[in-house]
Amino acid sequence: MWIPTAANACVRPRTAWGFRKENGLDSKRLAYSVEEASEALGIGRALMYDLLMSGRLHSIKVGARRLIPTSALAEFLGGAA
Numbered sequence: 001m002w003i004p005t006a007a008n009a010c011v012r013p014r015t016a017w018g019f020r021k022e023n024g025l026d027s028k029r030l031a032y033s034v035e036e037a038s039e040a041l042g043i044g045r046a047l048m049y050d051l052l053m054s055g056r057l058h059s060i061k062v063g064a065r066r067l068i069p070t071s072a073l074a075e076f077l078g079g080a081a
Contacts (some may be wrong), residue, residue, distance in 0.1 A: 031060070031067035041073070051076070 023060035032040065051057040058072035 008017045029070055032073070034059075034066055034068065037068040037073060041077075 006036045022040050052059050
């Protein structure tokens with residue numbers, strides 16, 4: 001649970017945004033940032049980038065951002081089981 005203090009009054013943790021649902025993914029989201037996806041999968045950001053660069057996990061570029069489609073995460077999780 002997020003508790004506001006003087007130090008974090010303007011900062012909410014990513015988990016407070018509600019993207020964590022069953023299996024760590026929100027079915028309403030179309031894509032996740034690298035940080036959100038790595039947090040949802042319970043892995044580090046470096047490992048997430050390794051998966052992306054090796055082609056084991058699909059991503060798209062939108063301007064300077066790299067997004068991971070929800071369908072790519074579901075496909076990756078299905079193959080990992």
